[in-house]
Amino acid sequence: MLVDPDVPSDLKEELKAVQAIRDFASAELGLPENDSYRSYGDLGRPYVVWNVVGAAEFSLSPRQWCFPVAGCVSYRGYFKREQAEAFAATLQENGDEVYLYGVPAYSTLNWFDDPVLNTFLNRPEPYLAGMIFHELAHQQLYVQDDSQFNEAFATAVEIEGVYRWLKSQGRSDQVESYRRQFIQKMKFLALLARVREELAEIYASGGAPEVMRRDKREAFARARKSYDMLKESWGGDGRFDHLMEGLNNARLASVSTYYELVPSFKRILSEAAGDFPVFYRNVAEIGKLPRAERHARLLQAEQIAQAVED
Numbered sequence: 202m203l204v205d206p207d208v209p210s211d212l213k214e215e216l217k218a219v220q221a222i223r224d225f226a227s228a229e230l231g232l233p234e235n236d237s238y239r240s241y242g243d244l245g246r247p248y249v250v251w252n253v254v255g256a257a258e259f260s261l262s263p264r265q266w267c268f269p270v271a272g273c274v275s276y277r278g279y280f281k282r283e284q285a286e287a288f289a290a291t292l293q294e295n296g297d298e299v300y301l302y303g304v305p306a307y308s309t310l311n312w313f314d315d316p317v318l319n320t321f322l323n324r325p326e327p328y329l330a331g332m333i334f335h336e337l338a339h340q341q342l343y344v345q346d347d348s349q350f351n352e353a354f355a356t357a358v359e360i361e362g363v364y365r366w367l368k369s370q371g372r373s374d375q376v377e378s379y380r381r382q383f384i385q386k387m388k389f390l391a392l393l394a395r396v397r398e399e400l401a402e403i404y405a406s407g408g409a410p411e412v413m414r415r416d417k418r419e420a421f422a423r424a425r426k427s428y429d430m431l432k433e434s435w436g437g438d439g440r441f442d443h444l445m446e447g448l449n450n451a452r453l454a455s456v457s458t459y460y461e462l463v464p465s466f467k468r469i470l471s472e473a474a475g476d477f478p479v480f481y482r483n484v485a486e487i488g489k490l491p492r493a494e495r496h497a498r499l500l501q502a503e504q505i506a507q508a509v510e511d
Contacts, residue, residue, distance in 0.1 A: 240317065334363065353465070
């Protein structure tokens with residue numbers, strides 16, 4: 202494609218950037234060296250899959266679905282949006298709250314050579330790099346039946362990987378921009394964590410349904426006010442509006458899956474002096490533990506990280 206005169210020049214430039222990012226992923230981040238993200242496919246649609254997350258009215262735990270090879274995951278993906286919408290409607294009819302969202306990339310966990318897709322492109326380069334690092338991290342390590350572990354691990358690799366990629370390219374201005382956006386994201390996630398804590402208390406209270414619904418509405422209203430204040434402090438930056446619109450248990454569960462354990466993995470990487478191969482070995486050992494012990498170890502790392510920050 203890079204030498205084909207019929208391929209648009211802007212697509213060629215993006216694919217050259219992908220090549221450089223892909224090489225960096227293996228050479229500098231220790232991620233798998235294979236043929237993933239070295240071929241290209243145009244699906245003719247904006248997302249590769251649409252995921253559906255479901256949660257009961259008074260629960261913050263996402264529904265689980267189990268599949269061969271992949272094990273149990275806290276979302277269900279569809280290649281056609283209308284099928285995802287139909288499934289979401291079925292969940293809602295049964296009383297669940299749902300979150301349906303488009304996904305630009307996914308990993309086949311090293312079973313196949315995953316291609317670069319049109320759904321990756323036309324995005325800022327840090328986003329593109331992060332997506333590739335994230336999906337390759339799933340090939341590096343995947344623990345069956347633990348979406349929260351897998352997604353937070355891949356997200357931690359993504360975040361640190363993007364920092365290192367931008368620094369390697371001498372883009373100090375973009376490093377600072379990425380750092381600022383990351384700090385803002387952490388503040389937003391802290392806001393959602395407070396909402397989850399409030400809701401967890403409400404749901405555990407055993408109160409009458411109408412009382413819990415009222416308390417739940419009030420908790421969401423406070424969250425929206427807090428978010429409006431955050432947005433104002435950011436000069437009106439509304440990049441999290443899509444999560445706040447229609448905020449419900451399923452959206453909170455989805456965000457928790459990807460980010461709640463990220464500080465734990467960042468702490469483990471710091472303990473490895475930033476050495477990714479050592480980090481992968483240490484995380485793989487934790488991944489062999491029974492789920493309860495695994496999460497207890499990660500929680501301990503998070504508490505240490507929080508104490509250091511405080």
